[in-house]
Amino acid sequence: MIGDPVLRLSEVGKGFHGTTVLDGVSLDVPQGQFVALVGPSGAGKSTLLRLVNGMHLPDSGTVRTLGENPASCSRSRLRALRARVGFVFQQFGLVGRLSALENVLMGSLATLRLPRYGVMSYPRALRIRAVEHLDRVGLADRRFQRCDTLSGGQQQRVAVARTLLQSPELILADEPVASLDPAASVLVLETLKRISAEDGISVVCSLHQIELALATADRVVALRGGRLVLDEPAAGLTAERLREIYDTAGARDG
Amino acid sequence: MVSTTPATHAPAAADPGPLRPPWSARALIAAGLLVAAVAVTWLTFWWIGLSPASLAAGLDDTARLLRRMWPPDLPGAGDVAWMIAETLLIAVAGTGLAALVSVPLAFTAARDHRGPRWLRPAARVVVVLTRAVPTLAFAILFVRIFGLGPLAGALAVAVHSVGMIAKLLTDAVEEADPVPAEAARACGAGEVQVAVSTVLPRVFPALTGIVLYRLDINIRASAVLGVVGAGGIGVALQTALGSLNYHRAAGIICVIVVLVLLLELLSVAVRHRTVRHRRVRHSRAGRSAGDTTGTPALPAGRAPHDVGWDRGRVLRVAGAVATGVVFLVSLWSLNPDPGRLSGAWPNLRAVLTGMWPPAFSGDLLMAVLESLLMALGAAAAGAACGLVLALLTAVNTTPWRPLSAVVRVLLVVVRGIPDLVYALLFVAALGLGPFAGFLALWISSTALAAKFFADSLEQLDPLPHEALTSVGARRWQAFAAGIWPQFVPSFTGNGLFVADLALRESVVLGIAGAGGVGYLMQESIATLRYDTTAAIVIAIAVVVYAIETLARVARRHLL
Structure with missing residues (x-):
């Protein structure tokens, strides 16, 4: 298994209501790599990420995530697969009325049998681990604060801690900093990058901001109109070249 | 003369264009509703034989009855306390059971339900049916199945x-918001876990509010359940009237009125407090949200986990814990011993098998029509x-403040x-008949x-009325132009709502012999004609649901 990619897309196509969103996209992501997925709105970035954890299923081509094909998984196998794949949302996906700690604990639901309500309904060992992960994102002292009283950047870091409690082998992040201010954006991306480097977790992160992508990622993949138009190491890329892609895309689509 | 003519004066020769506004659909609907209301009222008066003479005779009879009731004779304090306690326990037990069943039912009936596809329409049918059939109709059925007493x-x-x-x-x-649920699903959580962990905490405040509101309604309802033998203070009323x-x-009746008035005061006070509490919490949350670098929110001396x-x-x-204990006590007070519950099975089977096929008849439809007309x-x-009373009481329309307080x-x-006590x-x-019910x-x-x-009326914008008064409009002119146009939408909406509530009441008033379909329902159960009972329940559900839908549609197009 060593050397196998954690994620492999082969000629994947997907459409909604007759509109093609992804068209023949192939992509391999090896272990431990931080991949930035860039491209204009509507390029298919969110759809691609949702194909990986089986929230959407492809119309053509195959997806292999951590050695499994989400399209052919049973309900319970799909849940087991999702437990191994972390997902970070643009809108955080936290329950505002609950404490940061309880939101983090939700990341462990796939390993528990019964529904849970309240921090004390989770096993002690999980609570200790959840606090450790909150500590890693720098929010251990906020654990009992209601999430809707945290700032946007803090909420996104709570969401990252929730993902970490899943002990993921792959993290997908869908525009994780699109609703944050620049300083918070940098902090959230640095947190993700540090975790990726320390734990050897692959991250696929869609981003709008070219500069952030170049500063954070090992590799940049660009989508345009559902097709893969660029796939290069971040080190050799310049902001001007990437911006060119956005501009020609604008010219062609407009 | 020329110099006094305003500059904006239009030349008289030009065509002024249409001076009458075109008919709008809203105006037509409103006019239709008004005509329908007048027509239905006339039809009702004719049906029940209401005339000035019969009304005067009726009021005379009522006055004689009231004289015979004076002075009221209160039962002993211990009896009163026990009857009130039983009434409250019925309401608490019923509301608690309903809340427990409602949570899974609501999750199943919601649009984003992910379980088997046939479950959602089934859940919606249960919701519509149980809402359309009044408490008293169920009470008659359950007294037959479970016997007399608070359990039914x-x-x-x-x-x-x-x-x-x-x-x-x-x-x-x-x-x-669907994103937290999606996030939990992406963690690999199952659908029940998603619902309990992400949706339940967010709807919990709403659930508490709804359940308290319903408890308020149910205490009022429990006070008259005894009329059909289903326990509570109504039993004593029925016994006294029967003898x-x-x-x-x-x-x-005095005890019931005091109970309901105390409840009204309590619910006003509670509502007042929660509104204020929420405001305070909002302002606090706003402050701490801005404060992101302040002191840590973790109290000292706490272990990490x-x-x-x-x-x-x-x-x-x-x-x-207190809520749970009160609920358990209320359940225990219903005396649901296993022997009694298992003894109810044969009754339940007999009722359910006897209900099929429902037996509709001409008499039944006439009775439904009578309920509807009433x-x-x-x-x-x-x-x-x-409307007249409201104009006398509302602070912005009342002609004389002290009168407003008295009417209020x-x-x-x-x-x-x-309503059932009036009936x-x-x-x-x-005597028996639709006149009493009406x-x-x-x-x-x-x-x-x-x-x-x-x-x-009191929530209307006061500015137009003030503006008109300040330009010299008379009292009635200011009302007609400054208040009435603003008030029409809420007048229509509330009027339809009153009709909706009156219909729900009218189908059960017959239980007291006051006309309509309720009398037939009680009779059909007394004579074990469950097929007729089923037909009546179906007819009630259809009529109530139809009127409710009509009222909703009319409101949506008028407001």
Whole structure:
């Protein structure tokens, strides 16, 4: 298994209501790599990420995530697969009325049998681990604060801690900093990058901001109109070249 | 002369264009509603034989009855306390059971339900049916199945409440932001876990509010359940009226009125407090959200994984435990021993098998029509009288402040007496028939409409009225141009709502012998004709649902 990619897309196509969103996209992501997925709105970035954890299923081509094909998984196998794949949302996906700690604990639901309500309904060992992960994102002292009283950047870091409690082998992040201010954006991306480097977790992160992508990622993949138009190491890329892609895309689509 | 002509004066020769505004659909609907209300009222008056002479005779009979009831004879304090306790326990047990059933039902009926596809329409049918059939109709059925006593009453309260609690909760579930649920799903959580962990905490405040509101309604309902033998203080009322002990009946009515008035005061106080509490919390949350670098929110001396027992947590847990204990006590007070429950099985089977096929008949449809006419006629007459009373009470329209206060107190007392009690009194005074039912509904519709109208009159924008007064409009002119146009939408909406409520009441007033389909229902159960009972329940559900839908559609197009 060593050397196998954690994620492999082969000629994947997907459409909604007759509109093609992804068209023949192939992509391999090896272990431990931080991949930035860039491209204009509507390029298919969110759809691609949702194909990986089986929230959407492809119309053509195959997806292999951590050695499994989400399209052919049973309900319970799909849940087991999702437990191994972390997902970070643009809108955080936290329950505002609950404490940061309880939101983090939700990341462990796939390993528990019964529904849970309240921090004390989770096993002690999980609570200790959840606090450790909150500590890693720098929010251990906020654990009992209601999430809707945290700032946007803090909420996104709570969401990252929730993902970490899943002990993921792959993290997908869908525009994780699109609703944050620049300083918070940098902090959230640095947190993700540090975790990726320390734990050897692959991250696929869609981003709008070219500069952030170049500063954070090992590799940049660009989508345009559902097709893969660029796939290069971040080190050799310049902001001007990437911006060119956005501009020609604008010219062609407009 | 030329110099005094305003510069904007248009030349007289030019064509001014159309001077009459075109007809709008809204105006047509409004006119149609008005015509329909007048027509239905006339039809009702003709049906029940209402004339000035018969009304005067009826009022005479009622006055004679009231004289026979004076002075009220109160039962002993211990008896009163026990009857009130039983009434409250029926309401608590019924509401609690309904809340427990409603939560899974609401999650199943919500739009984003992910389970088997046939479950969602099934859940919606349960919600609509239980909401459309009144508590008392269920009570008659359950008394037959489970025997006399509070168990049947509590179950009737529970089944009818499920419809309302589940419907309001479904709306709350559907309004909740879907992203947290999606996030939990992406963690690999199952659908039940997703619902409990991400949706339930967000709808919990809404659920608490709905359940408390329903408890308020259910205590009022429990007070009259005894009329059909389903426990509570109504049993004593029925016994007193049945044995023609009118002094005792008057005493019990006084107890019911005081109970309902105290409840009204309590619910006003609670609502007042929660609103203020919410405002305080909002301003606090706003401050701490801005403060992101301030002192850590973790109290000192807490182990890393320990939740700690701060004041909020202690209060929450204590509240939850107290609620649970009260609920369990209320269940225990229903005396649901296994022998009695298993003894109910044969009855249940007999009722259910006897219900198929439902036996519709001409008599039944006429009785439904009578209920409908009683309700709509009473609602129309009540809305007209209520409007006058509302104009007298609302602070911005009342001609004389002290009069406003007097009418207000009077209305609260009148609303405090349940419709069924009015119906029992009028039946005792005037004899069986729809006339008694109509008078009972008319009184309650008038009081209800007056309250709704006065509340919405006071919420109107006062500026147009002031502006008109300041340019020299007379009192009536200022009202007609400054208040009435603003008031029309809420007048129509509240009027339709009163009609909706009157219809729900009118189908059960027959239980007291006050006309309509309720009488047939009780008779069919007494004579074991369950096929007729089934047909009546279906007819009631269809008519109530149809009127509710009509009212909703009319409101949407008018408001």
